[in-house]
Amino acid sequence: MDYLPMFARLEGRPVLLVGGGEVALRKARLLLAAGARLTLVSPEIEPEFAEFAGRFTHLVERFTPAHLAGQLLVVAATDNLEVNALVYQSANQLGLFVNVVDDPKRSSFIFPSIIDRSPLMVAVSSGGKAPVLVRLLRERLESLLPRHLGGLTELSGRVRDKAKQVLSSISDRRRFWERAFASNTLAGLIEKQDWQSAETWLNDGLDKAQSEVGEVVLVGAGPGDPGLLTLKALQQIQQAEVVLYDQLVSPEILDLVRRDATLVSVGKKAGAHSVPQEETNRLLVEYARAGNRVVRLKGGDPFMFGCGGEELEVLAAEGIPFSVVPGITAAAGATAYAGIPLTHRDHAQSAVFITGHCQKEGKEPDWQQLAVTQQTLVIYMGLMRSEHIQQQLVSHGRSCTTPIAIIEWGTTARQRVLTGTLAELAVLAQQAVSPSLIVIGEVVSLRKQLAWFGEKSGEKRDVQAGTDMNGCDLKLVNLA
Known part of the structure; x- marks a missing residue:
């Protein structure tokens, strides 16, 4: 930080302005608007200074160091480099703050670009390095900030x-x-x-x-890339006082949460310590009843295999106000970043999303329906049951040669895509890590043409054939 941003109260305080041209006129207008007791030193001044008649003292003479006596701030706004240098050196020796217009090296303070909504003030500065950029930013802010x-x-x-x-x-x-x-x-x-x-x-x-209950906002964080966070989601996490977040929310997105918010991890991960859903529900109610603005931050979309509906049922039963901010689900985000369209005129007229987790009481999905051709099947959290998924799809008629992909950490810098056929699913899954998304369908074959993001280091390179229990060719994949 080259300069410390701060606002100075100049009302009634002595300020010396050296110069009488157009630049000095602009500085005088600004200093007088702030209430400064302004002394102007210049042999000649622009006629426009007449609009400030009676509001400043004009010394019709050339600058000398004696003019600095009793001043708080000094501004040099002449087109004479020698005069500007003398003002700077003299003020600096006395320990006075001095600004030489358009000369940051000879300025102990600088004037920022200002968006004036008095008493609300917004100041923007580049430290003199990019004045045009600052001007563009000021114009943008002027259009965004209402006059009221x-x-x-x-x-x-x-x-x-x-x-x-x-x-x-x-x-x-x-x-x-x-x-x-x-x-x-x-x-x-x-x-x-x-x-x-x-x-x-x-x-x-x-x-x-004093008697108000807080509220809970269920927010989808998207598939991982912070750039895919919606504007409304960003607004909510920056206003939250408490954020309960899942394992799938990336560190880059958590960095966007407001600094003084309380962060609580309530993530679930297979094979690792997880927070029970009942505890998450209890925390949501507890923080909201304490009057907090609570954000329940979930990876992807909060209503896509994320217990969002169950959590809102609890809040509704407890009388806690809530709202929902949708997010881009992994099936849409990860496949797009992998170059795999979910539907395509020649390959898939529909897409189905399922979870790989067992349903209650071991109930199985309709595998016959899931195995139809010309359909893209996307499986969330399916790595641990990949062998079972492979067997069921093949036994219900899906071809062993159906293209498949496993997308790890989709949309992030860690993204890796493993591709193969349905006969290879269980073997490929052993090479993958969570979080991963399984995509099954002819659209996966388009990745060779449409891949655009990240590395292709996960593509299979060495394949050895075998036979699986369903009579399909089983490929043993070497990713080394």
């Missing part, structure tokens, strides 16, 4: 003291303001500039705030 933000800031200031009296803890006050600023009701009143009704709404909200 200043009024909203003033209104918040009027209610702030009452909020401190009613809500004793910092976390309770923060929660109140976050919910207020996210409210469509308040936004509507502000847009109409109905300030009185807006203030009444805030005061009423404070009266109810």
